[in-house]
Amino acid sequence: MIGIDTLAQGLLLGGLYALFAAGLSLVFGIMRLVNLAHGDLIILGAYLILTITTATGLHPFLAVFLAAPVMFGFGWLLQTHLLNRVLGPDILPPLLVTFGLSVVIQNALLEGYTADSQKLSAGPIEAQAMDLGVVTLGVMPVLTFLSAVAVIFLLNQLFYRTALGRAFRATSDDAVTAQLMGIRPERVFAMATGIALVVATIAALYLGTRSNFDPSIGPARLLYAFEAVIIGGLGSLWGTLAGGVVIGMAQAVGASINPEWQILSGHIAFVVVLLLRPRGLFPRAND
């Protein structure tokens, strides 16, 4: 059945988009920072995993556990020493800084790794499939989707069950009042960016095993990630997953009609959601 198959593939693709978007959603939701370098940071994560796998011979799925702490540290430093300096009432400076960061990361990667196409090799699992009777699904796309669900679930637990999450929410709602309660927004922001880059590293793992990457490829997926965040509603992590799935399914359905419609139908779905629910599907707060 092509109809069910199309929807299933679209759902799994949505998982990939949700992974791209989760880190962005986190940063955007907490500090209203539009991180234009998010795509490049994912590619940076992919190169980090690649370096670890080639240096140690580890499987990419294990290398990610080494790469994630490094990326967390990088995110912490990035926020503390660069982005915190430009955050303020004006949204333009952080936007420009992340735009510049995107260019810097691309060129640094080009200098360090050349423009050769690279790929993370996960071995035979890449081509394996599960026959579910009605549809045949690749093992890797299913893993991608499950990881996306797990990441969103864990982030939600962090948000609503821990003191750190409370600090995140408080800072997001009203940074000044949160400061009165003894929360230092700079530290909260640094934690958030660190966690966002850990999520980016997980996204990098699945992007890098799914397709080739090179230093210039980061910005290409940024748009889908943004759309997923907006469709889902600002600040809602489950909404981001839903947003990713909406775009993934719309693309799959569009492509089954004609591949020319694939990308466009994702964007059309975005516009339709915005027209019907301007604040997204699951907006967290009225702000």
Place this chain on the structure above:
Amino acid sequence: MITRRTLLKSGAAVAAASSALGLPAYAQTKKLKIGYVSPQTGPLSAFSAADSFMVEKFLASAPGLGLEVEVIVKDSQSNPNRAAEVAKELISRDEVNLILVASTPETTNPVCSIAEQEEIPVISTVAPWQPWFIGQQGNPGDPGSWQEFDYVYHFFWGLEDNIATFMNMWNSVDTNKKVGALWPNDGDGNAWASPDVGMPPALAAQGYELTDPGRYQNLTDDFSAQVNAFKAAGCEIMTGIPIPPDFTTFWTQAKQQGFNPKLVSVAKALLFPESVAALGDLGHNLTAEVWWSPNHPFTSSLTGESAADLAAAFEAAAGRQWTMPVGFVHALFEVAANAIARTDDPTDGAALAEAIATTNLDTVVGKVQWGRDNVPEFARKNVSKTPLVGGQWRRKDDGTFDLVIVENAGAPEIPLGGTLETLS
């Protein structure tokens, strides 16, 4: 009777005559500046891996050819606007006498267009001739309006050679003649899919059945629709001209969803060993077009090295596997040196362009001669075709890949390295 006066007079006359006629310039060195433009950074930079190696090689051999030459290297950054900008810089600021340009229409076309306007000779390569020639025309849609160029000359192969090479490979294997095509919505994809000059008429002529799901955008993350269409049609042959990341996405999904064609012939995505190695096991026995390899039976007119020597020297210097542009970048300098040698004053643009047009040189990529009848009349003056064969990537035990030539109907002088193997 020779008096002191007549001696002085006649001596002065001889001196005047000899200085007016000029002595034959046997030992004279020719001074000139050459500009070289290629995409050294950005997404297309894999094409330029051999640039600095080849420029150094040329500069090392230049004094032996009586040339005092300066090569000014410019980077197009894989961006057509940047390519146009550096071409202007080369012409107006550096005042070069000749421009060499390589790799993809995005770089060659803007440079050639500007140089043609400014009347600076250009030798260009590594772009199929249709996008090069037709892409520079004012109205690409109207063949009647197409014009020849006076200063820009290009050598490479064309779409028709690539299509013939692929189809020769398919004809040699027993299949159900059903072909699935993955053509993106870009210059290459639209040219291949064109019902006039592309692959569909060639397929129909030889009884192949085409499944073309439609043009998709580059950097698509999901090819399920195409995989489903190919599976539903029962395609045993798959072709296309995707960019490397898209081919990896497609081919991995095809395997996951159980699409197992007998032959996969893909242009562009499988040019570089790195892109094929990225596929791992899945890269074994994929086929691609081969424009140059160390097994091509040609030698350099500049250094006398064979194709194999040149590839080996590059591998030793760069510490990486040879790629097809290695030979072509070298040939660019061969053609340039040859044309300069045949020009009395290479700083005269018109004379140098004239010398390039009359080139007849056996280079490391084959014969380069403009005006031959293997190119359609309208482009003959500016396009010289080099041979194209078909190759198959074979995975070795250490995970690297060898490109084995398996089809040479278009250029029988290039030896076969093996026979075509099917995937399933």
